[in-house]
Every structure is written in structure tokens, then in C-alpha cells.
Amino acid sequence: METPLKLVHLNLALLVAAGIGGLGCSHRPACSTTLHVIVSAGPTSRDPLMTFDRASLLVFGNVMQTVMADPTGQWSSSGVVERWTNPDPSTWVLYLRKGLRFHDGKPLTAQDVAASILRVRSEERSPLHGFVQNVASVVVEDSDRLRLVINGPANVLWRLASIPVTPGGAPVPPDGLPVGSGPYRVTEWRGNRIRMERTASGTIPPSVPQRVDIAIIPNAEGQLRAARALRPVIVVGAHQELLDEAGRSGLSPMEVETKGALYLVCNVRSGRPLASLEARRALAAACYGKIPSPPGGHWHLADDIIPRRVFGHVDGRFAIDSKWAVPAAVPKSRLRLVAVGNLASLAKAVAECLERGGWRVELVSMSPREAFRALQAGQFDLSVVGYDCTSGSALELLTLAFSRNGGTVNLSGYRNPRLDALVEEASLSFDPAAQRELLVEGGDIVVKDLPWIPLYQVKLIYLTSREVHLTSEAALGIDFSRVRIGP
Known part of the structure; x- marks a missing residue:
């Protein structure tokens, strides 16, 4: 095994800046429903089953759904499992929510959940491996039901809240786009730029970002230049130079533990x-x-x-x-x-x-x-x-x-x-x-x-333009569906 679960000698850019950022429209009036996010570092992989750092969570926390819901309540998207039973200390039966689909329109089934868990278990290089290394077997019993048997009695629910569900658990090519079932889908990933679009059906309140433009800008000078030019904008893990300029640039700081x-x-x-x-x-x-x-x-x-x-x-x-x-x-x-x-x-x-x-x-x-x-x-x-x-x-x-x-x-x-x-x-x-x-x-x-x-x-220090309102704690990332844009 080359990379133990999350216990990494974290690049300080990830631990301090910890995120990714975005550039988008060049004219502010056209960006009323586009949120711009600027950060220092991006995901270490396009494959959500092969990465687990704060920069990756900012993207995949919005694009993917995990097996179980986030126990901290930070992310609004629920897990794909609706309910569960524990017939004995080593067995867990998971029941999926009905009607789940990936962004490409294909149904999300128990087979996808099982394949995602088993791939992480087999990929010792995955930083998620430690969450499921005690899973002995996964059996698909129906399209919306699967059975997990683990080595010894334990509560696996909190562990499964970190495992994204991907189509068939398949790897994402280096130049491919990850496909999830969360509230946003990736529409472009090119170099230091990532774009996402809201996928929720029905009427979306105008205050919720319908698009998110993300750019990875490692230096303070570039971040400041982008932050001055774009609205609405969030700077994640702001450099000290930006804090000194925040007031003059119309940005408000928010400190997050x-x-x-x-x-x-x-x-x-x-x-x-x-x-x-x-x-x-x-x-x-x-x-x-x-x-x-x-x-x-x-x-x-x-x-x-x-x-x-x-x-x-x-x-x-x-x-x-x-x-x-x-x-x-x-x-x-x-x-x-x-x-x-x-x-x-x-x-x-x-x-x-x-x-x-x-x-x-x-x-x-x-x-x-x-x-x-x-x-x-x-x-x-x-x-x-x-x-x-x-x-x-x-x-x-x-x-x-x-x-x-x-x-x-x-x-x-x-x-x-x-x-x-x-x-x-x-x-x-x-x-x-x-x-x-x-x-x-x-x-x-x-x-x-x-x-x-x-x-x-x-x-972490977040800088936001005055029209951006963060309603989540943002300690690990930003749930864009909870961001509000307005006066």
C-alpha cells in the first residue's frame, strides 16, 4: 500500500488553502446565477474513488452522492441509502432510495453501490481504502438492496458516508469527466478550470447558484486579480496578501475552524x-x-x-x-x-x-x-x-x-x-x-x-463578495446548493 487513508503528509497548500477555485463569465451582468470560486489547489485525481482531500471534497461533495448520508449534516445531498437493518452484529442490509439516476440518465442501482465499495476495498492506493478494508463481502440482493458482511462486529455506517457511488465503480480516465448523482454535474474540466451546473429538477430559486465556475490559482497575485474582476465570488483559503486587500476589493473575510x-x-x-x-x-x-x-x-x-x-x-x-x-x-x-x-x-x-x-x-x-x-x-x-x-x-x-x-x-x-x-x-x-x-x-x-x-x-479564511451568503459551516468544503446570492 502506498497511501494510507487520509493520513498523508499534506501539502500545506491543501491543508491551508484546501480547495479549488473558479473563473467564469467575463461580464458580470451575465453571471447572476454563476458562482465563481478561487482557490490554490485542485483535486489530486478526477476519480472520486481515488482521492480524499479538502480540495477534492469541494468538487465531489457537490457532484457525487455517498453510500450513506453525511453524519455531520454539512452536505445537503443525502446518501443513496434510505434505510438499513442490522440482523446480526456483522451484517448490514442497505435499502436504496427509489428512482435514483446518474447525471447521464442511467439508473443508480445496488450494483453500482456494491461495485464502488468493492473497488475501494481492492484499491490499496485509494485514500478511502481504510474505510472499507474490514468489509468481507458485498452481495446484491435486488436492484435496490444489498447485504454487507464485515469482519467482526462494527458500525460501518459512518465509514460508508465517505464512499462515493460511481457508475459501476469504474475508474475515471485522466481526461474524462466524473459522473455522479449529486446536485451538480461537471460540464468541463480543462487544465486549472472546472465548471459545474445545477441538476436539480423543478424550479431552482434564483438565489441558488445554477452554475459554478472553478479555477485553480496558486499565487496570491492571480487570486487578487480574479477576485477583483469577478462577481459573485468566493476565495477559499485566502493568502495573507488577499486579507490585506480584502476591504479595498469589496470582499468580506470569514474564518472557519x-x-x-x-x-x-x-x-x-x-x-x-x-x-x-x-x-x-x-x-x-x-x-x-x-x-x-x-x-x-x-x-x-x-x-x-x-x-x-x-x-x-x-x-x-x-x-x-x-x-x-x-x-x-x-x-x-x-x-x-x-x-x-x-x-x-x-x-x-x-x-x-x-x-x-x-x-x-x-x-x-x-x-x-x-x-x-x-x-x-x-x-x-x-x-x-x-x-x-x-x-x-x-x-x-x-x-x-x-x-x-x-x-x-x-x-x-x-x-x-x-x-x-x-x-x-x-x-x-x-x-x-x-x-x-x-x-x-x-x-x-x-x-x-x-x-x-x-x-x-x-x-481557513474565506473571502466573499458582498452578495454571497455562505449558509454551511464550510469546514471541509462548500455545499453550493446552500449558498445564496443576493442582497
Whole structure:
């Protein structure tokens, strides 16, 4: 496997700017129902089953429907499953809504749902693979009914809310257009430009964008020039230069807390320098709060392993206090710190901080592919990673990054039987209050054991022209059907 589920050394352009943008009509009067969106980076793939980052969600969250509805309620389009039964702890029967069709007019059936799930399960390179790796079998029982059997009892519903349904689960060619069943369809994808058009039947209120023109503009100068020329317009993940010019350009800023964070991942496997809790405590005390924030973003010091906007977060849980005091005799061995891409500068700052504290650090720069292989093989002691908890629940983070079911996503090699039991119990619970109690206890365990050390959490800055009204939280993307254009 080359790319673990979403646990990627996120390009800072994706983590900070995190989106895509758009250019469209050259004359403003003709654009009354066309929304222009400007961002720094686009989807990493045209295939919705092979990508899962914030830039991709901005497109595919509007074009595709997932198997189950989004549990966070951020996206207005419901999942294709209308209801479900759970005849035994390992079996789920899913019933599809009637009359579903793809944008090309073909019916969306249980066969398409099954094919999409099975393709993601077979594609270990897909960042969605971890969501369905525990699916043992999928059986189509009727055109609108399928049966999932999983390896061991677990609630798969939140996992399936991240799996898009595509026609036959087929790959999208590099120059092809993705076909979905969501409220917008892609009409053009050429270079750094993506166009979408509203597909809903019936009368569409004039305040809802009927078209979305998207352009990927990586530099601040180009973004500012486009933002001045186009109306209505949204700039996603605005550069600081745009914030300085926002008022003069008729743009209003909106700050959005995301569900993503940057971490130091510690290799806690037996025989490694950070295998002991005392060594990890010494390392955390040496670097937490002492590393400069990454450039070009809007960051705040993380106060929990679970990001603030994620269900299960506890304010101030990750506090440096007397519990971090460690004996001076704790050996400060040589550490191999893997640095990747745009996070290399942050990794360098970590290395310098640790060296000031008496650690010896070997800073190793790798390509993303090399780094993933090294991390999965345990050939590292430390690495800076980014993680976006896109489900909005700590169950995702605790399951995939720290539990025995995390597979290759559990890069630290961490094991804790009590955490595994809590995660399993939480995954079977449908009571939010009871589930939160379990997740909070699980978060406390991870905070105390320190397989990961949180560094920074990130905020996004949206700039909008005065006639644009964002009605969704926009932490992971923008549901264009909820945007309103008007006075």
C-alpha cells in the first residue's frame, strides 16, 4: 500500500488553502446565477474513488452522492441509502432510495453501490481504502438492496458516508469527466478550470447558484486579480496578501475552524528510541508549544489530539504540566525524522528544537511515495503528518490512527487493549451521549500514551463578495446548493 487513508503528509497548500477555485463569465451582468470560486489547489485525481482531500471534497461533495448520508449534516445531498437493518452484529442490509439516476440518465442501482465499495476495498492506493478494508463481502440482493458482511462486529455506517457511488465503480480516465448523482454535474474540466451546473429538477430559486465556475490559482497575485474582476465570488483559503486587500476589493473575510491538525508521529515499536513513554514525554516537553507555526496559514496551538471541531474534543486536555516532568536520566538517543514535501520546513524546525533540548536528530527528506513506504515499514522515529478528520467524529481518528483495526494507517505501531475495547464499543453505539463518553475516555488514553504529539490546528479564511451568503459551516468544503446570492 502506498497511501494510507487520509493520513498523508499534506501539502500545506491543501491543508491551508484546501480547495479549488473558479473563473467564469467575463461580464458580470451575465453571471447572476454563476458562482465563481478561487482557490490554490485542485483535486489530486478526477476519480472520486481515488482521492480524499479538502480540495477534492469541494468538487465531489457537490457532484457525487455517498453510500450513506453525511453524519455531520454539512452536505445537503443525502446518501443513496434510505434505510438499513442490522440482523446480526456483522451484517448490514442497505435499502436504496427509489428512482435514483446518474447525471447521464442511467439508473443508480445496488450494483453500482456494491461495485464502488468493492473497488475501494481492492484499491490499496485509494485514500478511502481504510474505510472499507474490514468489509468481507458485498452481495446484491435486488436492484435496490444489498447485504454487507464485515469482519467482526462494527458500525460501518459512518465509514460508508465517505464512499462515493460511481457508475459501476469504474475508474475515471485522466481526461474524462466524473459522473455522479449529486446536485451538480461537471460540464468541463480543462487544465486549472472546472465548471459545474445545477441538476436539480423543478424550479431552482434564483438565489441558488445554477452554475459554478472553478479555477485553480496558486499565487496570491492571480487570486487578487480574479477576485477583483469577478462577481459573485468566493476565495477559499485566502493568502495573507488577499486579507490585506480584502476591504479595498469589496470582499468580506470569514474564518472557519477546520477538522484538521498537524502532528508529530512517534514510532513506538519495541526497540525504537521512543518506545518508552518516558522518552515520548521528554520529547513532548521539549517541543510542544516551542515550534514556530508553519508559514502562510492561520494556525493555533493544538490543545488536544482530537481537533476542536471534532466530536469528542476536550478543551485543554493536552496541557503541559507536572505529569510531563521526566527524570534527567532519560536517554536522548539519535532520532530519525522523516521530512516530506511542504512539511519539510516544519520538520526542520522540529529538528532544531529537539537538538536545542539535547536530542540528536537525523533529518531525512523523502518523496511522498518513499515516505509512505518508510513509515508503514516502521523505518523512522518521528515524522510530521497532517490529518483531516473528515467524518467529524473522533471515532474515525481513534479507529484508524490508534486502534488495532487501523492497519497501515496506524503508523506509530501503537497498541492499547483498553482503547481497542472503547473504539469497538463506540462503533456499535447509536447513542451520541454514550458514544461521546467512550470517545473522551479513548482520547484521554491516547493523550497520556503520546503515540502522536499534536502541534497545530488550522483555520481557513474565506473571502466573499458582498452578495454571497455562505449558509454551511464550510469546514471541509462548500455545499453550493446552500449558498445564496443576493442582497
